[in-house]
Amino acid sequence: MKRVNAITFLNYFMSGALTLLIPLLLLERNVSLAEIGLVLSALPLVFMVARLVFAALADRVGWSPVFLLINWPTTFAATALYYFASSLPTFALGKVVEGLRESSYWAVSRTAVFYLSPKREGREMTKINALIWLATAVGAMAAGVAIAYLGFSLTLAALMAVSFLVGVPAVLLWRSSRKFAFHKAERAFASLNPRGRSRTFWLVSVALMFNSLATYPLITLLLPVFMAQQLDYPYVLIGVMFMLYNAVSAAATYATLHLPLSFPRAATLTILSTVASALLAGPTFLFPALLLVLAFVRGYGIGFFEHAVFKVAKDSKNMSVDIGFLHVPMRFAEFSSVLAAGFIAQAVGYAPVFVATGASFGVFALLSFQILHSR
Numbered sequence: 001m002k003r004v005n006a007i008t009f010l011n012y013f014m015s016g017a018l019t020l021l022i023p024l025l026l027l028e029r030n031v032s033l034a035e036i037g038l039v040l041s042a043l044p045l046v047f048m049v050a051r052l053v054f055a056a057l058a059d060r061v062g063w064s065p066v067f068l069l070i071n072w073p074t075t076f077a078a079t080a081l082y083y084f085a086s087s088l089p090t091f092a093l094g095k096v097v098e099g100l101r102e103s104s105y106w107a108v109s110r111t112a113v114f115y116l117s118p119k120r121e122g123r124e125m126t127k128i129n130a131l132i133w134l135a136t137a138v139g140a141m142a143a144g145v146a147i148a149y150l151g152f153s154l155t156l157a158a159l160m161a162v163s164f165l166v167g168v169p170a171v172l173l174w175r176s177s178r179k180f181a182f183h184k185a186e187r188a189f190a191s192l193n194p195r196g197r198s199r200t201f202w203l204v205s206v207a208l209m210f211n212s213l214a215t216y217p218l219i220t221l222l223l224p225v226f227m228a229q230q231l232d233y234p235y236v237l238i239g240v241m242f243m244l245y246n247a248v249s250a251a252a253t254y255a256t257l258h259l260p261l262s263f264p265r266a267a268t269l270t271i272l273s274t275v276a277s278a279l280l281a282g283p284t285f286l287f288p289a290l291l292l293v294l295a296f297v298r299g300y301g302i303g304f305f306e307h308a309v310f311k312v313a314k315d316s317k318n319m320s321v322d323i324g325f326l327h328v329p330m331r332f333a334e335f336s337s338v339l340a341a342g343f344i345a346q347a348v349g350y351a352p353v354f355v356a357t358g359a360s361f362g363v364f365a366l367l368s369f370q371i372l373h374s375r
Helices: 002-028 033-040 042-061 064-084 088-116 121-150 152-172 199-229 235-255 263-279 284-313 319-326 328-348 351-372
Strands: none
Touching: 002 033, 002 064, 002 088, 002 121, 002 152, 002 199, 002 235, 033 042, 033 088, 033 199, 033 328, 042 064, 042 088, 042 319, 042 328, 064 088, 064 152, 088 121, 088 284, 088 319, 121 152, 121 235, 121 284, 199 235, 199 284, 199 319, 199 328, 199 351, 235 284, 263 284, 263 351, 284 319, 284 351, 319 328, 328 351
């Protein structure tokens, strides 16, 4: 697990840095909010398709080669594309390659955790999410400070150097998945037939979709641009706020690992997310506190997410593929929400989009509770 944790930390250090850096770089180049949303929307569509392909390969040959042969090179390639990008199509291509990077990690990360941590899969994967948010916090803070003092180009050059480090734990994991007996279909992609999954399986996928509607457009587009445009925060302060957002999410995850996934928990998440999101575009002095409330909500709710995934995937013969199918509606939601959010926020302001994200998290929490407590 230590090597999987190392890959996770390095991947999400890079993600945290790029999530903050790319929208701000495009703003610096006078790209409109709607166009930024259009560029960012390329990632989830690529993610959706590539994850299923990588998952099918992983279920046949093992998960560790995916880390080494796909995740490592695409981490470097995406950063290099951003470094040399001079037009919107090149930035969009960077998002395509970043989608390959993200999908290669998630195609196999849960499978690796499930096999390396038998009988405590849901809890270990919840802890992985906390590690992801800690790494994202460090990456966002590092990017904010580096942009302020070094500029965008030198920051991207430094991230290219960091991306090489992913290869170290990836090499060390090379043989790890080969000791497990993987189900081998007659054809490598036979498991990509979506038929035969249960009603509960697809209900979980709908719950995950609402979680994504609540968080993805907020993190990847709305928050960095809102802080830069509406609040006039300097780059260092934007990095600090992203760091605090992810650090509080991670702390909330660790602090609530042993608390039951109960109705009071789901109801608390619903109330907090709805109220905080509705006020987010209000008085500016409230923004930091409201952002931290949403960070707590994110961490407090991730247990519902991971235990719902585990409930329907734990006995799968094609685990990586089934987990990938669970996320298909979620990726469509990410594509459409980040695309729409840019146009809506530019046309009528941020408040309606913020309200929609809060309501979506409430639906996710209540639906997940129902799924976990149904037979």
